[in-house]
Amino acid sequence: MSEDLKTSLKKLLVERLFLGIAPSDIEDAKALENYGIDSVSLLELVVGIEEKYGVSMEDGDFNIANFTTVNAIADCLGRRLPK
Amino acid sequence: MLHAPEGEPRLAALFCHPAFDEKKSGHRALVSCARRMALAGAACLRMDLRGCGDSDLDHGEASLKMWDEDVSEAISFLGERFPGTALGLLGLRLGASLAARAAEKHLANDAAPRILVLWEPVLCGRVHLEEQLKRKQLREMLTCGRASTQGRGHLSTGSAGPLDLDGFLVSPLLREELMAFNLDRPRSFRGEVFILQISASDSISPAISALAENYKKAGSNVRSEALREAPFWNQLDPVECPTAVDRTLEWLESLPLLKSR
Numbered sequence: 212m213s214e215d216l217k218t219s220l221k222k223l224l225v226e227r228l229f230l231g232i233a234p235s236d237i238e239d240a241k242a243l244e245n246y247g248i249d250s251v252s253l254l255e256l257v258v259g260i261e262e263k264y265g266v267s268m269e270d271g272d273f274n275i276a277n278f279t280t281v282n283a284i285a286d287c288l289g290r291r292l293p294k
Numbered sequence: 295m296l297h298a299p300e301g302e303p304r305l306a307a308l309f310c311h312p313a314f315d316e317k318k319s320g321h322r323a324l325v326s327c328a329r330r331m332a333l334a335g336a337a338c339l340r341m342d343l344r345g346c347g348d349s350d351l352d353h354g355e356a357s358l359k360m361w362d363e364d365v366s367e368a369i370s371f372l373g374e375r376f377p378g379t380a381l382g383l384l385g386l387r388l389g390a391s392l393a394a395r396a397a398e399k400h401l402a403n404d405a406a407p408r409i410l411v412l413w414e415p416v417l418c419g420r421v422h423l424e425e426q427l428k429r430k431q432l433r434e435m436l437t438c439g440r441a442s443t444q445g446r447g448h449l450s451t452g453s454a455g456p457l458d459l460d461g462f463l464v465s466p467l468l469r470e471e472l473m474a475f476n477l478d479r480p481r482s483f484r485g486e487v488f489i490l491q492i493s494a495s496d497s498i499s500p501a502i503s504a505l506a507e508n509y510k511k512a513g514s515n516v517r518s519e520a521l522r523e524a525p526f527w528n529q530l531d532p533v534e535c536p537t538a539v540d541r542t543l544e545w546l547e548s549l550p551l552l553k554s555r
Contacts, residue, residue, distance in 0.1 A: 227494045229524045251528055253432045258425060259494070273431040273441035 217285050227259040228252045239281045253278060266291040295340045297332035304552050305336040305409065306376040308368050310389030312527050314426050314462045317346060320386050322532035327539045334543060337376055341368055354456050354463030358471035365396040373405025380551055382409030387527055388422060390415035397483040408485040408551060411542055414492040417501050419475030423449055426459045433460065449473065481508045488545045489518040490538055496522040517545055
């Protein structure tokens, strides 16, 4: 999966969710809840992803497996982005 | 609830609250703003729209038309209660949208609002409804592993029954009204307008710029500001947003209209 996409996602997470850490502090495979990301944050994250990448999260994307880590989000988002 | 200042008010302001889950979390910030504005000399009326909070009717019976009527009645009340006092509307999220709609309707009478404060207004009803559905889908996902509610597809099919946004029933009429609602069109309100964008961005979005421009074309004096803050109306617990209040009070104090008394 593109490292650029993961880097971009981490930047989005930090900025959109006001995490107060550097994007590089977020590990690709670490559970997002370790960074204080909760149900409220997820709505902001989804809206942020849709705005930034011009995609629309479909009903089937709302699966917990798609939101556990940066890797998971990047995989899900990668399927939505044009090749 | 009327927050009255000591002595004659310089301004009589109606507060318009957000809809759905946003109302609960946005409440504290609006109360705080009303109290601080009262200390600064403004009479501030906060009310629950029908179907919301302590007001009559269930949420499933509410409509945008009904909420417009509620806001209009409250404006008339303020005009009668404080004759000769400048009237203003302050709204948060969909409440800001309702305030903007009401300002268009009360143009030609003596009790017309002259001041409009819009905190992160909902510009498109369809997008707002889609976000509330996403909120519900995310909650389902966190509880059950995946969402069972349909998202945008559910809005588009126009199913006959009410839409359940986690306890906030949205009637087919309200859904239809929100799907048709859009602030991105020419405005006719002419007065003082303050648009406060509250988001993760510290620059004004094109959509807010366009809204500001439409007000300017109508002859309004407009200030728009970007406040980089987490959207407090989406938090689990009610939180305050003192900076939003600071910016609003600072703008109000700058208005010649309020200095002339």
